[in-house]
Amino acid sequence: MNFEFTKEQLLIKKMVKAFADSKVAPLADGIDEQCNIPRELLAELKKLKIFGIPYDKKYGGAGGSYFEMVLMIEELSKVSAGLGFFMAVHYLGATAINLFGTEEQKKKFLPRLCSGEAIGSFGFTEADTGSDPKAVTCNAKLVDDGYILNGQKRFTTNGSEPGVLVTFAKTETGVSAFAFDKFQEGYSVSKPWEKMGNRGAETVDVYFNDVKLPSDSLLGQEGKGFGILLRGIAIGKLNMSAISLGLGEASLEEAIKYAKQRIVRGKPIATLPTTQALIANALVLNESSRWMLYRATEMASKGLGDIDYESAVTKLYIAKAIKDSIDYSLQVHGCYGYVRDFKVERMYRDIRLMEVIEGASEVQRVIVASNALK
Ligand SMILES: Cc1cc2nc3c(=O)[nH]c(=O)nc-3n(C[C@H](O)[C@H](O)[C@H](O)COP(=O)(O)OP(=O)(O)OC[C@H]3O[C@@H](n4cnc5c(N)ncnc54)[C@H](O)[C@@H]3O)c2cc1C
Incomplete structure (x- = not known):
């Protein structure tokens, strides 16, 4: 076990922190x-x-690992979780293509995703399903071409960003995954949802009206989309946890600053x-979260364990843990923690x-418990 950052990890942390603080x-x-x-x-x-950190250099990536990606999301989210969330979802789409795309699909999509010219998105959820693939109603009908x-x-x-969408639809053999360029004929979006937080990245509904997808849009095998969903989201959960960690650290910094100034x-x-007890409580939760995330990310980077x-x-x-940590940091601020100026x-x-995105915590408990009980 090694508890030191590598040279590359330190470099990306420093570079993104400097950018986040100044810009x-x-x-x-x-x-x-x-x-x-x-x-x-x-x-x-x-x-x-920083749009293609863990992907091969031959596709325009940086040839790094999931670890550097997670550090980048953590640093951005300390300053703006909205921006961290934007990047995390970009990676959700891009990683599905990197993991499941053919050589041709990777050459077609990854260079644009890695440069940031194309922004990635990932559309699974529908009005009547957030986690049940059997309830998917989007439909992809096989035609000649x-x-x-x-x-x-x-x-x-x-x-609503120009770029590439990975989405899931019913085909004859089951739910399949597709990757294609957004805003082609038949693709449209709703106005953005008014969200409580993570504001910055727009979240919209997407409408497909006879969108013509060439055969090479199919990601992986027909009918095997659920496996792509699960693995894509497994990496996505690391990035969601990185946003949380960034928020926990930044809120504690604010609490410490405030506690020293407020007379x-x-x-x-x-x-x-x-x-002091509030600060210690927040710190313990942040530190335990940090090591849990870094451990899981290192395992994912090295292909170890069950991701x-x-x-x-x-x-x-x-x-x-970080929801509680931020609650402690807010408490340090008294009523000033409740107003927008802080x-x-x-x-x-x-x-x-x-606690609700990429599978609510209750769904995570089902995954964790079934693993423990198997
Ligand atoms: C800001 C935002 C951005 C999003 N971005 C995306 C995106 O880019 N792409 C995308 O595809 N989706 C996205 N989502 C959707 C999100 O991932 C889903 O909403 C989420 O997976 C939960 O699905 P649901 O809301 O339909 O919950 P439901 O499935 O309706 O569940 C409601 C509640 O029921 C309980 N429950 C459900 N299933 C189980 C179970 N199996 N066991 C025990 N309890 C259960 C839980 O308590 C859960 O909170 C986004 C959502 C938000 C709010």
């Missing part, structure tokens, strides 16, 4: 208020070459044992998503 921090409140990533910021972000796609997807983050009865509240289980147990723990208020809203 993202001044815009973070605006990203949250307007629920939009400014295009100028996106252009700057592309220059960092490909498939005709019809139906609607709910809550597709980045579905009550002539003394900073940092001198009160009760405030479906490891990412489920990690997300299950971290989503709740960053911890935004973080409290951002973290709530993590």
